[in-house]
Amino acid sequence: MTTKEKIFTKALELFNNEGVEYVGMRELAAHLNMRVSNITYYYPTKDDLVFAISQGLKEANSKIVVENDNITLLAFLNMLKQVFHNHVKYRCLLLSFVHLMEQNKVIKSQYKKTASSRNMAISANISHLIKNGFLKFKDKSDVEYLVSSLSLIIRFWISEAAVSQSRLSVENQIHHYLILTAKTIQPYTSKKGEKELLHFLAGLQA
Amino acid sequence: MTTKEKIFTKALELFNNEGVEYVGMRELAAHLNMRVSNITYYYPTKDDLVFAISQGLKEANSKIVVENDNITLLAFLNMLKQVFHNHVKYRCLLLSFVHLMEQNKVIKSQYKKTASSRNMAISANISHLIKNGFLKFKDKSDVEYLVSSLSLIIRFWISEAAVSQSRLSVENQIHHYLILTAKTIQPYTSKKGEKELLHFLAGLQA
DNA sequence: ACTTAAATTTGGACATTGTCCAAATTTTAT
DNA sequence: ATAAAATTTGGACAATGTCCAAATTTAAGT
Numbered sequence: 001m002t003t004k005e006k007i008f009t010k011a012l013e014l015f016n017n018e019g020v021e022y023v024g025m026r027e028l029a030a031h032l033n034m035r036v037s038n039i040t041y042y043y044p045t046k047d048d049l050v051f052a053i054s055q056g057l058k059e060a061n062s063k064i065v066v067e068n069d070n071i072t073l074l075a076f077l078n079m080l081k082q083v084f085h086n087h088v089k090y091r092c093l094l095l096s097f098v099h100l101m102e103q104n105k106v107i108k109s110q111y112k113k114t115a116s117s118r119n120m121a122i123s124a125n126i127s128h129l130i131k132n133g134f135l136k137f138k139d140k141s142d143v144e145y146l147v148s149s150l151s152l153i154i155r156f157w158i159s160e161a162a163v164s165q166s167r168l169s170v171e172n173q174i175h176h177y178l179i180l181t182a183k184t185i186q187p188y189t190s191k192k193g194e195k196e197l198l199h200f201l202a203g204l205q206a
Numbered sequence: 207m208t209t210k211e212k213i214f215t216k217a218l219e220l221f222n223n224e225g226v227e228y229v230g231m232r233e234l235a236a237h238l239n240m241r242v243s244n245i246t247y248y249y250p251t252k253d254d255l256v257f258a259i260s261q262g263l264k265e266a267n268s269k270i271v272v273e274n275d276n277i278t279l280l281a282f283l284n285m286l287k288q289v290f291h292n293h294v295k296y297r298c299l300l301l302s303f304v305h306l307m308e309q310n311k312v313i314k315s316q317y318k319k320t321a322s323s324r325n326m327a328i329s330a331n332i333s334h335l336i337k338n339g340f341l342k343f344k345d346k347s348d349v350e351y352l353v354s355s356l357s358l359i360i361r362f363w364i365s366e367a368a369v370s371q372s373r374l375s376v377e378n379q380i381h382h383y384l385i386l387t388a389k390t391i392q393p394y395t396s397k398k399g400e401k402e403l404l405h406f407l408a409g410l411q412a
Numbered sequence: 413a414c415t416t417a418a419a420t421t422t423g424g425a426c427a428t429t430g431t432c433c434a435a436a437t438t439t440t441a442t
Numbered sequence: 443a444t445a446a447a448a449t450t451t452g453g454a455c456a457a458t459g460t461c462c463a464a465a466t467t468t469a470a471g472t
Contacts, residue, residue, distance in 0.1 A: 003420085019308045021227075025459065037461080038421055046459065095304045098365045102225045102301075115370055145389040149355075151370075152386075156362040159304045164321055164357075180358075183351040187393030209449085231430060243432080244450055252430065 004042045006032060011049055012056070015092035020050060021099070047104045050093075054100075054107055057090040058114060065121050073134040073189070074196040076125055080154065080181060084174045087158050094158045115151075122147050134193035135185070142188065149184050153177065175204050210248045212238060217255055218262070221298035226256060227305070253310045256299075260306075260313055263296040264320060271327050279340040279395070279402040282331055286360065286387060290380050293364050300364045321357075328353050340399035341391070348394065355390050359383065381410050 001009070010032050014023045025046060029036045043049040064082045068075070087094055101108045126143060129135045137143050157177040165173050182197055189197055207215070216238050220229045231252060235242045249255040270288045274281070293300055307314045332349060335341045343349050363383035371379050388403055395403055 019305075021305065022308070024457080026457085035422055036459090037423080040460070041420065044460080095308075098301045098303070098368060099225075099227065099305050101369055102228070111369065142389065145386050148382075148386050149359075149390060152359060152362060152366050153355075155366065156358060159365075160358050160361065162304060163307055163317065176354075180351050180354050183348065184355060184390070230428080232428090241451055242430090243452080246431070247449065250431085 003038075007034075007039055007042055007049070008052060008056075012053055012090070012092070015050075015053070016090075020092050020096045047106065050100065050104060051106050051110070053090065054093055054110065057086060057093055058110075060086045060089070065118070067121070067124060069128055070132070071125055071128050072132070072196060073129055073185075073193045074200055076129060077178070077182060077185075077197070077200045081174070081178055083154065084157070084178065087154075088170055088174070091158055091162075094155070095162055097155070097159065118154075119147060119151055122150055129193070133190055134196065135188045136190050136193075137188055146185070146188060150181065153181055153184065178204060209244075213240075213245055213248055213255070214258060214262070218259055218296070218298070221256075221259070222296075226298050226302045253312065256306065256310060257312050257316070259296065260299055260316065263292060263299055264316075266292045266295070271324070273327070273330060275334055276338070277331055277334050278338070279335055279391075279399045280406055282335060283384070283388060283403070283406045287380070287384055289360065290363070290384065293360075294376055294380070297364055297368075300361070301368055303361070303365065324360075325353060325357055328356055335399070339396055340402065341394045342396050342399075343394055352391070352394060356387065359387055359390065384410060 007028075011023070011028055014028060014031065025036045025039060029039055032039070039049075043052065061083060064079055064086070066079075093100065101111065123143075126135065126147060130137065130143075137146075157180070158173075161168075161173040161177065165176060168176065179201060182201055186194065186197055213234075217229070217234055220234060220237060231242045231245060235245055238245075245255075249258065267289055270285055270292070272285075299306065307317065329349075332341065332353060336343065336349075343352075363386070364379075367374075367379040367383065371382060374382065385407060388407055392400065392403055
């Protein structure tokens with residue numbers, strides 16, 4: 001493992017445990033048996049380090065979220081499950097989300113792209129799920145608002161969990177918000193869709 | 207206006223505009239034609255100042271959220287609308303939400319109370335809305351998850367808006383998330399409930 | 413093997429932050 | 443008018459992220 005990778009890994013670990021804002025460069029350096037300016041050689045500013053981590057999340061998610069015309073509702077929900085797990089691995093980012101947006105302009109512009117492409121990916125998947133008979137909508141604008149709802153849950157569930165559900169294990173937190181996600185979709189399912197949705201929920205208990 | 211109130215007001219203004227973390231004590235003092243240590247006389251630490259502001263939001267919301275057995279769905283939605291407006295007035299708090307939770311233990315314990323009492327208030331209102339024939343649920347657990355969904359939207363809509371909807375005016379942002387809230391409730395409305403809900407949505411346009 | 417250049421690591425400096433305190437000043441009460 | 447209390451002030455402190463010149467290690471060419 002290169003020095004740069006060691007820094008990345010230890011930073012992610014400490015940031016996740018204590019919060020990005022509460023891990024100083026000196027503390028990070030101490031954990032690495034390194035001097036501070038050695039870190040700044042690879043990552044000139046703390047923002048650069050955070051940005052690198054955000055790229056890590058982006059890559060991890062890009063491996064999961066795939067465009068697929070033949071997607072099923074079950075596959076869609078399982079995809080979200082994997083995204084949730086990635087969010088746990090990179091939770092420091094999501095917990096400092098708005099703060100990072102305000103502070104770090106590179107992350108902000110980067111994120112805007114990610115956000116809109118995610119929204120489009122969700123929209124596309126919803127369209128496919130309609131076409132494939134898993135979902136049905138009375139009103140066209142309902143689709144748009146379902147996408148908004150899902151975006152909100154996906155982006156902020158871990159923040160909510162940190163505040164309200166910290167007594168639960170990580171696994172149970174994920175379950176809770178996956179159920180919430182499924183329930184949000186449920187009103188728009190067809191018979192076929194609801195069957196898969198219930199199957200997904202049953203699978204969560206096992 | 208007392209010195210303490212002047213500090214409070216100016217701090218809220220600057221915090222809202224620039225973010226809590228990006229307004230230093232010296233900058234705040236300069237805007238007040240005051241020395242830093244004069245602020246710390248009234249608010250020994252910045253946390254104390256932030257806590258005072260959080261109390262302001264709490265009081266503002268407590269005036270709105272009332273227990274009412276005869277509540278209608280329209281009244282419930284209008285209550286949420288006022289809460290949303292309060293959130294705009296105190297947006298610095300909600301934007302730094304998770305960050306403040308981690309850092310400021312007084313705010314954290316304070317918030318946990320507020321959060322659970324809010325959840326209970328929403329739950330109580332939903333129960334009344336069921337009893338009064340505006341909502342109906344097939345599954346009992348659906349109630350619990352609707353409450354969770356509403357909590358999530360209420361708490362994080364402004365964070366989402368700051369990132370994704372910053373091009374919209376504040377008024378339009380509020381509209382967007384009120385519609386989202388209404389759509390979240392819609393699947394569980396009775397005929398009577400849906401009528402009021404549509405009336406509320408129509409009122410938003412005017 | 414020796415020299416040179418590049419890459420890496422180091423210690424110390426800098427400005428900025430929130431916090432704190434003793435002294436000075438203003439206000440209030442007697 | 444005087445004493446006490448409340449308020450305001452300037453300056454200090456440790457901690458933070460950032461930066462830079464010098465020292466050290468590594469790699470490459472002869």
